[in-house]
Amino acid sequence: METTAEKLKQVTVHRPLTARVESDSSVFAIVGAGPAGVAAVDALRTGGYTGRILLIERFNTLPYDRTKLSKAIDSQYQKILLKGEDYFKAAGVELILGVEVVSLDVDSKTIVLSNQQTVQYTKALIATGGDPQKLSFIPGHDANNIFTLRTVDDAQRIHSAVDGKDIVIVGSSFIGLEVAAAIVKRAKSVTVVGMETVPFERVLGTQVGTVLKQFHESQGIKFVLNAVAKEFQKSESNNVHTVLLKDDTKLSADIVIIGAGIIPATSFIKGAHIKMEKDRSIVVDKHLQVVGAEGTYAAGDIARYPFEFLNESLVRIEHFGVAMTQGALAAKNMLAKAPQASFTNIPFFWTAQYGKSIRYAGHALQYDQVILDTQGENIDPANPKFVAFYAHQQKIVAVCTMQRDPVAAQVAELMSAKVELLAGEVEEAIKVDKSANKLLEKKMKVTSK
Numbered sequence: 001m002e003t004t005a006e007k008l009k010q011v012t013v014h015r016p017l018t019a020r021v022e023s024d025s026s027v028f029a030i031v032g033a034g035p036a037g038v039a040a041v042d043a044l045r046t047g048g049y050t051g052r053i054l055l056i057e058r059f060n061t062l063p064y065d066r067t068k069l070s071k072a073i074d075s076q077y078q079k080i081l082l083k084g085e086d087y088f089k090a091a092g093v094e095l096i097l098g099v100e101v102v103s104l105d106v107d108s109k110t111i112v113l114s115n116q117q118t119v120q121y122t123k124a125l126i127a128t129g130g131d132p133q134k135l136s137f138i139p140g141h142d143a144n145n146i147f148t149l150r151t152v153d154d155a156q157r158i159h160s161a162v163d164g165k166d167i168v169i170v171g172s173s174f175i176g177l178e179v180a181a182a183i184v185k186r187a188k189s190v191t192v193v194g195m196e197t198v199p200f201e202r203v204l205g206t207q208v209g210t211v212l213k214q215f216h217e218s219q220g221i222k223f224v225l226n227a228v229a230k231e232f233q234k235s236e237s238n239n240v241h242t243v244l245l246k247d248d249t250k251l252s253a254d255i256v257i258i259g260a261g262i263i264p265a266t267s268f269i270k271g272a273h274i275k276m277e278k279d280r281s282i283v284v285d286k287h288l289q290v291v292g293a294e295g296t297y298a299a300g301d302i303a304r305y306p307f308e309f310l311n312e313s314l315v316r317i318e319h320f321g322v323a324m325t326q327g328a329l330a331a332k333n334m335l336a337k338a339p340q341a342s343f344t345n346i347p348f349f350w351t352a353q354y355g356k357s358i359r360y361a362g363h364a365l366q367y368d369q370v371i372l373d374t375q376g377e378n379i380d381p382a383n384p385k386f387v388a389f390y391a392h393q394q395k396i397v398a399v400c401t402m403q404r405d406p407v408a409a410q411v412a413e414l415m416s417a418k419v420e421l422l423a424g425e426v427e428e429a430i431k432v433d434k435s436a437n438k439l440l441e442k443k444m445k446v447t448s449k
Contacts (some may be wrong), residue, residue, distance in 0.1 A: 020092030036327030060098030106293035130262030140232030174260030359408035363397030376434030
């Protein structure tokens with residue numbers, strides 16, 4: 001199995017690391033050792049920075065690819081490392097692991113750590129990601145056999161617990177369904193509880209959600225939808241045995257896994273003029289600098305930024321690739337006297353379920369039309385192949401593909417090149433050619449000129 005580090009090497013342009021110079025007293029603090037934090041460290045040291053770099057991570061582990069955990073629940077820590085210990089030594093990075101940030105004051109540029117240490121920084125990047133939603137408002141949420149997935153230890157606990165068990169997964173979006181796909185062959189049963197009419201409905205819409213529901217059902221997953229958990233009923237030994245829904249439906253459960261999204265990990269950030277959204281994300285400008293906090297940047301799951309492709313609408317994207325490229329760009333701006341580089345990348349997301357690939361490019365913050373391209377064929381529930389184009393006011397703003405990966409890459413490239421793709425022409429192409437493939441090939445020629 002190819003490791004995460006090996007895959008990153010294939011797409012990384014290797015440049016020599018800048019040596020640490022003791023006379024440079026500046027301090028750049030990176031809070032969070034995920035893809036954004038690691039990319040920032042690399043960009044700083046390959047970009048000529050000679051001062052101190054502090055990489056602060058609350059978990060006592062080297063940085064690794066958490067996105068692998070839901071896709072392969074038995075992932076081995078060493079095989080999903082983003083960077084090894086040797087790299088950080090060579091880069092002169094001060095690793096502060098297993099220590100939590102108690103507060104980060106953007107006005108005084110002061111970080112207080114859980115080990116009582118105080119850090120005065122010159123510039124900082126906050127890239128702490130999110131904490132899994134634990135549904136702590138539901139009675140019984142603290143049972144021994146209720147799991148969330150955030151760390152490799154969480155994944156190992158789930159992996160060791162599911163054999164031959166009745167599993168209830170609360171949450172019908174990507175994390176929940178990736179976990180379902182990863183464990184269904186080993187569990188006695190897997191039942192997914194979701195609030196929506198079909199899984200993925202909010203992000204992918206009813207049509208695509210229906211296709212994916214049928215696909216998962218063909219693999220043995222059961223769904224209880226339009227449903228909300230009311231209580232996790234426990235035994236005296238503090239183990240859940242029944243998930244009670246709001247309509248009083250009872251689901252037998254040996255194990256409960258919550259895959260209900262994340263909460264941005266930002267509660268420690270302090271500042272008189274920063275802008276925090278209701279979901280606890282933090283607003284940044286196009287340079288990823290925190291609004292109201294000069295010299296402090298944010299990237300990844302916590303950052304809500306103006307998205308050029310959608311006319312500067314504020315968006316928050318929970319994608320590995322976005323986090324990584326944002327971390328590198330934030331570092332570039334940290335190196336400059338004044339930030340200049342703007343984040344304009346088109347988001348690109350992928351997942352694999354039961355060996356079938358799903359790709360998503362763009363961002364449908366809102367859409368009024370979904371155009372399905374099946375190449376003139378009926379969709380096989382057990383082996384679906386399709387492209388879904390998402391349009392808002394005629395403009396294609398996102399695309400989702402299943403087993404048609406090149407189309408997602410083409411649309412992402414067209415969006416990046418600002419080549420307009422309209423719903424009307426996609427519909428006409430499907431009507432005439434049974435597919436939008438020829439239209440996209442024609443459009444791609446524009447980008448190569």
